[in-house]
Amino acid sequence: MFEDCVFRDRAAYFPAEETLVLADVHLGKDRASSVELPLGEREDVLERLGALLSEFEPEEVVVAGDLLHSFDHLPYGVEESLRAFERRVAEAGARLVVTRGNHDTMLDSLLDGTVSTHRVGEVLACHGHERAGSAEGYVLGHVHPAITIEGRKRPCYLLGPAAGGGRALVLPAFTRLAAGVDVSRAEALRSPLLGPPGAFRPVVRDEDGDETLEFPPLSELRAYL
Incomplete structure (x- = not known):
C-alpha cells in the first residue's frame, strides 16, 4: 500500500495516483513565532513546494x-500566502485538494x-484529529512526528x-517552524486513527545525502536511543 510511496522533504508522492500529499503547512505560524526562517x-x-512539483x-x-x-483570525499576509500557494500548484498543472484540519477554522x-477526507487510491487522506471513514489505509498529519538520533532531532x-x-x-509537518513531537518515548499518538506507537516504524529522510532511512518499530528502537 505504501511500498511505492516516495518520501521527499516532509511530503509523500503516490506514483500510481500521481498525487503529492503534504500536511501541516500552518501558513501564518511565523506571525505567532519568535523565530522566523531566514x-x-x-x-x-x-520554494520547497515548487521543487516537489518540478520533481514529480x-x-x-x-x-x-x-x-x-491561527484558529480565530487571519494574520496579516496569510491570504496572500494562500493565493501564492494556489498559484504555484495551478501553474504546475495540478489540482489542489485541501482536507480540513483542527487549525483550519x-x-x-x-x-x-x-x-x-479525500481518496488517494486505496488510501484515505485526512488530517487525523478526528475519526474518518473506513479505509484500508490512511495518510494523515496532525501528529508532527520527529525523532532524536545521535542528539539531533x-x-x-x-x-x-x-x-x-x-x-x-503519518507525515511530518511541512512547515519547518514546527518543532515536532519526539515519538521515541511517546505513550500514545494524538490521533484516534492510530494504534499503539510501539508498532510504528520511523522513516527519516536525509535530503543532504539523498537517502530515505527506515528504522525498526519504536518498540525495538527505543533501547538504542
Missing part, C-alpha cells in the same frame, strides 16, 4: 489538514471546496497500524 515562511514553503509533476496535490495556523472564508514519517484496522502513514 527567507520567511512564504518563500520557504513556496503530479496531477493532484493534497494538503492533509492545517493549511492555516477560518479556511472556508478563503477557500471553496475544502473536504474532510529530525522530522520523521511513521508507518504502522491504524486503530480500526488497516495501515497508516
Whole structure:
C-alpha cells in the first residue's frame, strides 16, 4: 500500500495516483513565532513546494489538514500566502485538494471546496484529529512526528497500524517552524486513527545525502536511543 510511496522533504508522492500529499503547512505560524526562517515562511514553503512539483509533476496535490495556523483570525499576509500557494500548484498543472484540519477554522472564508477526507487510491487522506471513514489505509498529519538520533532531532514519517484496522502513514509537518513531537518515548499518538506507537516504524529522510532511512518499530528502537 505504501511500498511505492516516495518520501521527499516532509511530503509523500503516490506514483500510481500521481498525487503529492503534504500536511501541516500552518501558513501564518511565523506571525505567532519568535523565530522566523531566514527567507520567511512564504518563500520557504513556496520554494520547497515548487521543487516537489518540478520533481514529480503530479496531477493532484493534497494538503492533509492545517493549511492555516491561527484558529480565530487571519494574520496579516496569510491570504496572500494562500493565493501564492494556489498559484504555484495551478501553474504546475495540478489540482489542489485541501482536507480540513483542527487549525483550519477560518479556511472556508478563503477557500471553496475544502473536504474532510479525500481518496488517494486505496488510501484515505485526512488530517487525523478526528475519526474518518473506513479505509484500508490512511495518510494523515496532525501528529508532527520527529525523532532524536545521535542528539539531533529530525522530522520523521511513521508507518504502522491504524486503530480500526488497516495501515497508516503519518507525515511530518511541512512547515519547518514546527518543532515536532519526539515519538521515541511517546505513550500514545494524538490521533484516534492510530494504534499503539510501539508498532510504528520511523522513516527519516536525509535530503543532504539523498537517502530515505527506515528504522525498526519504536518498540525495538527505543533501547538504542
